[in-house]
Amino acid sequence: MGPNPKMRKEFFDSTRSSPFPDEVLERVLSLLKSHKDRSAVSLVCKDWYNAESWSRAHVFIGNCYSVSPEIVARRFPRVKSVTLKGKPRFSDFNLVPENWGADVHPWLVVFAAKYPFLEELRLKRMAVSDESLEFLAINFPNFKVLSLLSCDGFSTDGLAAIATHCKNLTQLDIQENGIDDKSGSWLSCFPENFTSLEVLNFANLNTDVNFDALERLVSRCKSLKVLKASKSISLEHLQRLLVCAPQLIELGTGSLMPELTACQYAQLENAFNQLKNLSTLSGLWEASAPYLPLLYPACTNLTFLNLSYAFLQSHELESLLCQCPHLRRLWVLDTVGDKGLEAVGSNCPLLEELRVFPADPFDEEVIHGVTEAGLLAVSYGCRRLHYVLYFCRQMTNAAVATIVQNCPDFTHFRLCIMNPGQPDYLTNKPMDEAFGAVVRTCTKLQRLSVSGLLTDLTFEYIGQYAKNLETLSVAFAGSSDRGMQCMLEGCPKLRKLEIRDCPFGNAALLSGLEKYESMRSLWMSACNVTMNGCRLLAREMPRLNVEVMKDDGSDDSQADKVYVYRSVVGPRRDAPPCVLTLSEVDEASRCDGSPTNQNPSRYELPSWPHAPCRTGLRWAGFSSLRNLFVVNAWEHCVS
């Protein structure tokens, strides 16, 4: 949604009063949910900018270092919900040191002062300590929703603090974090009169939980819709929980280890029979054939089945899939093999998303897993497929071309041929044509991960055809700087580029100078970039933060890991010793969060690549170019 070009110009002369009272405008704008719409709206004129700021209830910050909490609070005074992302994605794969940063605490301190009525906090790849969790629990009386995904630094003590103090909690979602799992007694910290929980996901944890406390909690929270248990919950436990909560919409079971008597089995069967509304099923650790039929009655309305912890064989998967006619999303382990995926193709006509994870990723020499045949079979049967994450050991160009021909609507295509630099195993050629086919055919492609033996040709294709691509992951690929240049010169919507182990050097890095300001971030590790190249980048582009991490024993000139991102607040001050921030901004003008204290030379009006900004400038009566810059920078930085 953008400014209506038919409106008369004088409408937007800021010296005239707005045609609507502010309250009406705010009310209208509060109906806008999408960040992109809101960004566009805020550029129309000063009144709209203000109204949008006052009506924004949810802020999404894609890179916590692109902006400061003070700036956020000043711009949006009435925020109730914050989503904050921190570390670069490759931290999930141990490429980033643990003390790198992205500490949530400074944000909480500002929020406690400015957003005391904060209700929701969703964190991804942030460092979260027990102290922070306790601080959060104590300082925000209305707090309702906590979601921690891929975070680390906290223990179950922090969860205990949340349980103890958050009287209005509705969602506690702990996923895939590096938790110090001390004990399960945190569950008993929920007060006996606490009944508001709607979402509880503790699948991340390993230790035994206090089951009685859990059972009582589940029985008294009548609005509980989502329950994802950890592996320590046995089948017997599960039966007791299901009896208390037949209204569940999403269930994560505990362990399916066989250990029931016939009578218990029957009881559990009954319990599953009661789950008429289940749309998501996950967990299923140690699932084994005799117990899978227990799940069948609950599968009728399933749209998302997560079997990624269940070591199933193809026939077991097939039997399960026959029960799920409405399946839209499926996650499996590659133990099901190509045969299992044929069953997917035959039984899941509505499938939109498929993720196949490797059960044994590090053993190349044992024959198992899935091949190109599996995905091919899925593509023939599931024409609506638009999201795939596929770990395999062999692939061919022809297969990929056919797959995208069958399913041209891919928005996310993440193919991981696990042996780096592996060519098409039938023709021995690079996999260039495969990804060429993907970007040519899938015009809606937003996210792409490439693998296999790839020359610069792949990147020529990507640059030329991938017009909607926003996220690109590249590993062990490319022949020369030209590869990266193609990516940077093409791909107009590129926001995140992550590269590892590729022969791209300074020339490639520096070919994207203009581009990086329109992107959220760039990651390059184990490439050919040097410290001098990074320094040059930092010097040329003062509004980018250029951070370098070096490996042990590497020589001084190499920039082993480079992380580049735009920011309105300059280099961060909490970088650990292993992170070198390269910047030309002198110490005196280090940002304290207020844009007016910035070194003015950083804020000459840039030539922003996006048309709406210029249009906005022409229409709006902004009192200063600097304000406009900050607005624009904000919109770009936080997206």
Place this chain on the structure above:
Amino acid sequence: MQGGFFGGGSGGSVCMSTVSMEDNVVMSSEDSSSPDEGELELGLGLSLGGAACFKGSGPRGCQQYARILTAKDLPSKVSVSSSSSTTSSSSTLSRAIATAGTKRTADSVAASNGVASQVVGWPPIRSHRMHIMVNQAKSQVTEEFSSMNKRKNAVEEKVGNKNINSDNTKARTSLFVKVNMDGTLIGRKVDLNAHGCYETLAQALENMFLRTTTTVNMTRLSTPEHKNMIDAKRHSQLLGGSSEFVLTYEDKDGDWMLVGDVPWGMFTSSVKRLRIMRTSEATGLGK
């Protein structure tokens, strides 16, 4: 009889399936600058801490952040195998990739002849997921060992994973060793503790290797003649010394020995890996 087969045989060379076995062996040994058996063994080692001790491993060395895996530069590895390819685009690529780590020494180029598992953060699977799989493998091995038959492959993989991912602890309940056969690109793993004697081990290996083709596609041989042949020679084909192949193993000292000469217990305590060797090449092996 050289490490070149194993070193080159893993990873890159495997995928060059159109190149014949002999070519692979020859080319790999020409191209590797220092595939010292000892270093290769480290590279392929099951305990991951070991690979960090590479000498001359170049600036990448061992990363302090590697928890489960060791850091080895893979582009160099690709160059070793790519350069054995005959297509010109690949060789350009391999030259380019070989320069990708200009800081890396020649030693590390060849020394990192390990498999993809030696690279930090690859394949890109979240640590959380890997921990889950390892933990599941542990509990499943101890509790489901008896009901293994139907799910043999899955269990093998899980326990194999466990071996790889726990630094120096061997599984108490299983002892997986790699088995390669001359003429076969892809090796297998066998659990020695699942067998109490040489006969069953030999039979298991025969089932694995002599009943299936060696192509990556793994189509099973189904001709009746072949099956009959296997059945007829069921008894100790590999141990009897009468067939085309003979079963050998590498012991702790790095020597290759014929399987079957020492008591079973002594064998399992000293074996590092197995190889089904052509009888013609097995002359002069230590007994």
